Amino acid sequence: MNDDSSLSRAERNRQQLRSDILQAAFIEFAERGYHQTAISDIAKRLGIGHGTFYRHFTNKRDILEHVIDDIATKIIATLEAENAPDAVTSLEAYKEQCARIANRLSDVLTANPAIARLILLEATSIDADMTKRLMNLIDWGGQLVAAYMINGVKLGYFRKDLDCQSTGHAVVGMILVCALRFLSNPNPDEQQGLAIAIQRLLVDGIAIH
Template sequence: MTHHSVCDDCIIGGVTEPSTRASRTTGGARADRRKAEMRRDIIDTAFTCFAERGYHATGIADIAGRLGIGHGTFYRYFSNKRDIIDHVIDELAERIITALGTDNAPDAATTLAQYRAQTDRIGAALTSILLDDPRVPQLLLFHATGIDDELTARLYGLLDTADSLTAAYLEHGVELGYLRADLDTRNTARAVTGMLVIGVVHGLRNSETARVEALNEAIRRLLIDGVRAEPDIRDR
């Protein structure tokens, strides 16, 4: 018969417990990945159905049937098809907020040269995000306002947020002197938002990289040359 001490039990417990915890952690991570993959599959399938049948003509049965899952599985991830749209908007907003952090934050640039580089980075990031899946901006720009009043109000709110955020970049430039002192930051911001939206529309019509980049460059030049202070002021 083999004997072991209390100390032995401590050692055994100390060795086996982390292993058990690691196993649970690995299993939990794997389950989270599966959930994320299923959520993404439901979203992708829903947008395919929306594109083919239209939002209002698409039912939960269409999405679940195409994906090969039961209604119960769908409802474990989304409460209804409108919930899918809200999830996509939240995800899109989160990606944009991340892209506008650190060096791309409104108060990051201190010279016109830095502002120019900043607009280059932001333009490239937004193009990548907004045209990554053309079905998303297509639905939001052309169909979402016909879904319901609440979603319409949310989209208008997003435009207002874009205006305010853009105005913050312009106000910072005016304050530091590399943008024109007489700049109407509020309405200029609205004009910039309009250019960005139309830029996305043109990108949906023709996503050829050279054409998209040429339009983005034209917008950036207009944004910089149209609002900059005199060339010899802070342009270094």
């Protein structure tokens, strides 16, 4: 018994169209950029009148917000889908965790490169509020990573003097660079190499001990 069953046919159509518009906007924004995309481009892509757009979203800005929110939600869900930080109890388990997360992110990215383009390249230049949202997302990522590290320190398989907050952010930076490089050169081998290098860096550093 799904939610849709309780909706009228009309309402289902409405939801569908709304979702189609979101999708079309997502594609257009990612392909041409937010500023280069006119509402009429979105409408044209769907073969609807551009007035119809305004029945579902109040604004160009409004739909961007929804598009970005959707992406953020998806990213957050992807990362939180993994076990909770305190589910990891050993360095070995942590390495596996890292690998799994790397794979998940890689899958998301591969399946939908536009996500990265939109959130990393486009959304940064809308206005202060949108920038703030992105910064918050990055911050959230840092906190999440930090939580794993705090757990690792507590359980003793990470350095006692590890600055978890800062290191968390650093890790996010490395993830960002993965996404950026993927955008400019979507080569699975490079992605793979980058992922491994990051995991090695994390665990072992680069120096000889």
